[in-house]
Amino acid sequence: MSKEENSQILVRKEKLSALIAAGVPGYPNDFRPKQSLDFLLSQFGQEKNGETLAGVQVCVAGRIVLYRHFGKLTFATLRDATADMQVAVQRDEVGVDLYNNVFRKLDVGDWIGVEGTLFRTKTDELTVRATRFQLLAKALRPLPEKWHGLEDIETRYRQRYLDLIVNPEVRTLFKTRSKIISLMRNSMEQHGFLEVETPMMHPIPGGAVARPFVTHHNALDRELYLRIAPELYLKRLIVGGFEKVFEINRNFRNEGLSTRHNPEFTMMEFYQAFTDYHELMTFIEQLLCHVVAAIHGGNLVVEHHGRRIDFTPPWPRLTLQEALIRFADAPPEHTRDRGGLEVLATRYGVEAKEEWADGELLLALFDAVVEGKLIQPTFIKDYPIAVSPLSRRSTLDPHAADRFELFIGGWEIANAFSELNDPQDQAERFHLQVKAKEAGDHEAMHFDEDYIRALEYGMPPTGGAGIGIDRLVMLLTDSAAIRDVILFPQMRSRDSG
RNA sequence: GGGCCGUUAGCUCAGUCGGUAGAGCAACAGACUUUUAAUCUGUGGGUCGUUGGUUCGACUCCAACACGGCUCACCA
Secondary structure, eight states: OGGGGGHHHHHHHHHHHHHHHHOOOSSSSOOOOOOHHHHHHHHSSOTTTTOTTTTTTEEEEEEEEEEEEEEEEEEEEOOOOOOEEHHHHHHHHHHHHHHHHHHHGGOOTEEEEEEEEEETTOOOOEEEEEEEEEEEOOOSSSSSOOOOOOHHHHHHHTTTHHHHHHHHHHHHHHHHHHHHHHHHHHHHTTOOOEEEOSSSSSSSOOOSSSOOOEEETTTTTTTEEEOOOOOOHHHHHHHTTTTTEEEEEEOOOOOOOOOTSEEEEEEEEEETTTTTTHHHHHHHHHHHHHHHHHHHHTEEEEEEETEEEEEOSOOOOOHHHHHHHSSSSSOGGGGGGGGHHHHHHHHHHOOOOTTTTTHHHHHHHIIIIIIGGOOOEEEEEEEEEGGGGBBBOOSSSBBBBEEEEETTTTTEEEEEBEEEEEOOHHHHHHHHHHHHHHHTTTOOOOOOOOHHHHTOOOOSSSEEEEEHHHHHHHHTTTTTSSGGSSSSSSOOOTTOO
């Protein structure tokens, strides 16, 4: 017996053939439900005084997920997009022939339509008493076991439809994801931002430090790159005169997979003229608080991995140095010069590469020692210029960028900065990136001449930010792996390896 | 990429010291008109991830490979 044709599938195919032979179509499309199950439960689920259900005619559709047979009576649990509800089918109500030869030939997993009236069982459960039923779509494969359901993690990811059928909490999670994105989109629109779509295929990959996926366009006979970030296109739109734009869409990075990394992931990036990174901190604080409160019923405290994360503003704003002093127990003087940083690197087992600028070493120390400790929402600001090739140079310190990142639950959630709008400075930064690329850094940026040309036409002073949607959803749904919040996560091929 | 763990019926899982495989659910046949994982009686269902090796004999021991999980490294 092959895996694809086990005996249960054969039995179901034979049942389908028998039904069709008896004039019952297996996949008709002429049934229209009139009520959702959730609607019926909310309207009639709670008993009211003097209520009579007998006259309430209903017409519903759903998938059979459970059966309880009693000879001449069957209870079935129906599941539609909104809820589960019980249906009672009686032989004497629908007719002996239909009951014995059609209804009893149905299986768990089949879609059916049911017309009937409402009643309450002895245990007070609201139930549809069927006067008529119809097969809507025959299922040829058996569903996973009714009690344990589908627990195999690999199958849940590879066959997400099955996961969604039998694990209602997975449906709830993805509804929450959708709601989070909707809240962010509405919020941005209310603040006057214009939603735009920029290319997913880039002739020059840019806007982030990452390895891109490469593809080939036949007609143009040229390489194209799946975008690693929309940043440079969105800022071209600021040059073009849109003063507030945002995009919620996918980025693609050709890097390893982990519980926090999927090759394609969703970011919201937004750019606003006449603002800076300090004002963006306040904006993001308000935006995320709005989302968290809406998702958690007004509550700003979220449970995550057994820890309480309190989103109540204002959130701490620390410089990289301050964070290292506080969370890495570093003496202040050690964060100020090369020698001190190298002492810290030795203490924490961080490799201090010779070619690194001081700022790069500082950041490496932060990543290794501090990042994972930033559980409560915390802004870390004033990043080194060396690792911020698109950020505005600080007016006070030419080695610092007007940039911050937001950390929550030990993860980087947002990255934002005052944008570099000096075309000559930007060109110099690109040159440095190209030099790094030539020295073997695969993640370094290309020189984007058209972007420089755009800046040469004048970009107003601007602030911009990117917020990682998948990680935000993980935080707000208490998920352990990014694959749990992506419907179809990337998996290795089973056949060709 | 490294380390550790896992892969047995459609699903969830047992399988002792190496002697050719078990349960529950699901399926099939039957009983049953108020169940909630209904219950009761009976029946069928397996290339034990793949390929090699050791052995008289391998689900079991060994090796390689595939896929997955956790974790470290890199990144967001």
